Amino acid sequence: MNYEIVNLKEKTIIGVKATTQNNDPSMPQIIGGLWQKFYQDGIYASILNKASEKAYGIYSDYQANVNGPYQVTVGCEVTNVNSIPANTTIQVIPAGIYAKFIVKGHMQQAVASFWQQVWNIPLDRSYLCDFEEYQDDCMENAEINIYISLASANEIAPSFCQSCGMPMSKQFYSTNADGSENREYCSYCYQNGAFLKEESMEEMIESCIPFMIEDNPAMTAEQARAILNEQMPQLKRWNK
Template structure:
């Protein structure tokens, strides 16, 4: 898997959050449910978006990919944006990230990516990882995936 190392500044994400575990029954339903809520009206109610991309942020890791973590599905917003009721604000910390680019069908491309990532010998921080989606066609999407590094 090809990637590039990049330094990012902190970013503010506003969206809906749930606690999850990759190896729990129902994990895919938790993630799918968040995306469904986002596109069934939540996205339109998020103020002060800085662009049209959507983001899935993974943070507050209990340990590593086998432990619990928070997932927030939403978009990048101005740091001073008002917080609508029922939404959460998360910060993607600045720092060093490995940036991967995947393209194609959203569900299979992202699932295949994470399966392959867990086999890579990256020196992960397990602080904040995120997927940034560009495009509107779920069968042909560009997804930049950022993995926090030590």
């Protein structure tokens, strides 16, 4: 997954909040219940002074990084807090350095897929505040910006092979026809200005599945295939 490093200003959110943790079996129901309450119970409609129509899912107040309880807030950004509806709370997204990811696809599936994969990316996370910013309300073809707070302003976004999606460091860069360094494709896919194997995107997906399962033993082949089916079309080699 590609991302960029951004410096964000503080945002003020009004919404509904609950506490959960990743190893809680009821975690999906707790978060889903917040979204249901936010929209179906009229919370969203009752919030005044909205900065935009975007909705936010916010994860904050981590007590033990990924292993302990944290707060989940579902809400929208406001320009001021002069009027706060009953049964809502204020949550501040702090200013700071974030890794910004752009996720597209079925709203629930794309977001769930992102959180399964983000643990494999070597980010220097601060666990101060992470959040999802929903650009629209299209369930089937949504665009969501997801921000991960970073502990260091010097975080460098890695490159990803634009053929297989593998995170790349310098040792995996390939070569162009003139022998110069190519940073778009890894040496397993591309050398001397040409792809090592002519194959379809579907064939590439099948060849990548075993490697994803090796890195994520709890992941099934079906889950890996679903993730790759979402990500692979965004890579340069297949995005035609």
